[in-house]
Amino acid sequence: MLSSGQKIELLKVIAHPVRIKILEELAKGVKCVSDFEEFLELRQPNISQHLALLRDHGIVDYYIDGRLRCYFLVDPFVPDLLDLLKKDYHQLLPRPACCPVTKKGVYPGDRKK
Amino acid sequence: MLSSGQKIELLKVIAHPVRIKILEELAKGVKCVSDFEEFLELRQPNISQHLALLRDHGIVDYYIDGRLRCYFLVDPFVPDLLDLLKKDYHQLLPRPACCPVTKKGVYPGDRKK
DNA sequence: CAAATATATTCAGAAATTGATATATATCAA
DNA sequence: TTGATATATATCAATTTCTGAATATATTTG
Numbered sequence: 298m299l300s301s302g303q304k305i306e307l308l309k310v311i312a313h314p315v316r317i318k319i320l321e322e323l324a325k326g327v328k329c330v331s332d333f334e335e336f337l338e339l340r341q342p343n344i345s346q347h348l349a350l351l352r353d354h355g356i357v358d359y360y361i362d363g364r365l366r367c368y369f370l371v372d373p374f375v376p377d378l379l380d381l382l383k384k385d386y387h388q389l390l391p392r393p394a395c396c397p398v399t400k401k402g403v404y405p406g407d408r409k410k
Numbered sequence: 411m412l413s414s415g416q417k418i419e420l421l422k423v424i425a426h427p428v429r430i431k432i433l434e435e436l437a438k439g440v441k442c443v444s445d446f447e448e449f450l451e452l453r454q455p456n457i458s459q460h461l462a463l464l465r466d467h468g469i470v471d472y473y474i475d476g477r478l479r480c481y482f483l484v485d486p487f488v489p490d491l492l493d494l495l496k497k498d499y500h501q502l503l504p505r506p507a508c509c510p511v512t513k514k515g516v517y518p519g520d521r522k523k
Numbered sequence: 524c525a526a527a528t529a530t531a532t533t534c535a536g537a538a539a540t541t542g543a544t545a546t547a548t549a550t551c552a553a
Numbered sequence: 554t555t556g557a558t559a560t561a562t563a564t565c566a567a568t569t570t571c572t573g574a575a576t577a578t579a580t581t582t583g
Contacts, residue, residue, distance in 0.1 A: 304495050305427050312421035313571095317414075329512045330530055343572060345531055360508065364529045364580045369506045373499045381494060382417050386486045393482045399442045399475075426541090443560060456542055458561055477550045477559045 304374075310354050311378065315339065316347050320375055323357060329365040417487075423467050424491065428452065429460050433488055436470060442478040 299307070311317065318337060322328050333344045348368060351357045356375060359368045370376070412420070424430065431450060435441050446457045461481060464470045469488060472481045483489070 298498055298500075301430075301495070302427060305425060305430055308421065308425040308495070312418060312425045314415065314418050317418055327506045327510045327512060331528095332512055340573070341530070342532085342574080346572085349531075361580090362512075365512060366530065367506075367510070367512060369503075371502045371505075373501065373503050374494070374497075376503075377494055377497070381487070381490055382414070382421070384487075384490070385411055387411075388486065389484045390482075390486050390489075392484075393440045393480075399440060399445055399478060399480060428541095444558095453543075454560070455544080455562085459542080462561075474550095479560065 307354060307356065307372070307374065308378075310350060310356065311375070313347075315343075316351060317379075317382075319344075319347060319351070320356070320370065321379060323368060323370045324376055324379055327367045327369045329362075329367050331365075420467060420469065420485070420487065421491075423463060423469065424488070426460075428456075429464060430492075430495075432457075432460060432464070433469070433483070434492060436481060436483045437489055437492055440480045440482045442475075442480050444478075 311320065315337060319333060322333065322336070330341060330344055330348065333339075334341055337344060348357065348359075352359075356370070356372045357368050358371045359366045361367070424433065428450060432446060435446065435449070443454065443457055443461065446452075447454055450457060461470065461472075465472070469483070469485045470481050471484045472479045474480070
């Protein structure tokens with residue numbers, strides 16, 4: 298089980314446009330490095346760098362098939378997060394009833410706005 | 411509705427240990443800046459900097475009560491994300507059946523592992 | 524073994540992030 | 554008005570992250 302700090306670290310690693318695209322592809326199925334080269338407009342070394350980061354954090358793994366490295370998702374948090382990112386929110390949270398007492402207590406003078 | 415890029419940007423802003431703590435507190439209710447000074451071991455300007463970032467991204471807002479600024483959550487994505495972070499995962503995702511064909515096709519030689 | 528393919532690693536410079544310090548602003552109390 | 558309180562902003566140095574280029578490694582084919 299991951300600590301809170303580790304989960305935030307995961308979130309930080311995932312929160313990158315290229316890496317999200319990689320993870321979205323992997324959520325659909327196994328892909329090798331050169332597969333990514335086609336739809337990400339990036340050079341191979343850069344893609345390998347992103348994959349290495351994801352590997353180092355236990356987010357993805359791979360098996361070797363000849364000279365291909367076939368990557369796949371291992372962290373179950375990822376599909377849930379991707380679903381959450383796809384979700385549409387049509388309303389903001391309700392504003393708090395005006396004006397709750399903070400820990401400091403109600404300000405002693407008159408209220409202004 | 412937010413674009414995919416905007417959501418990833420949000421994720422990036424949220425993925426920071428101090429800001430997560432701030433958001434967890436705000437998920438419980440309204441808090442003013444000096445309330446945060448007590449349980450985050452940070453100086454006031456630093457807290458204000460984090461709050462400004464959250465504000466600039468439409469994640470939080472505040473109302474003014476005397477000289478206090480009372481912050482609250484406005485982005486409905488945040489509580490969902492915090493719930494997801496609390497969730498425990500006890501198993502990794504199942505490994506893919508060995509060995510799926512990638513876009514490149516099955517490697518023409520013998521398979522190794 | 525040599526060449527080709529697929530991928531990883533290393534390194535350097537640019538850009539972004541972080542937290543600190545100093546200072547500014549706004550509100551209220553006396 | 555003066556001082557105190559609450560918060561924001563500006564600036565800066567240290568650190569981290571990012572991307573690309575060059576190079577290395579591993580595997581397979583011929």
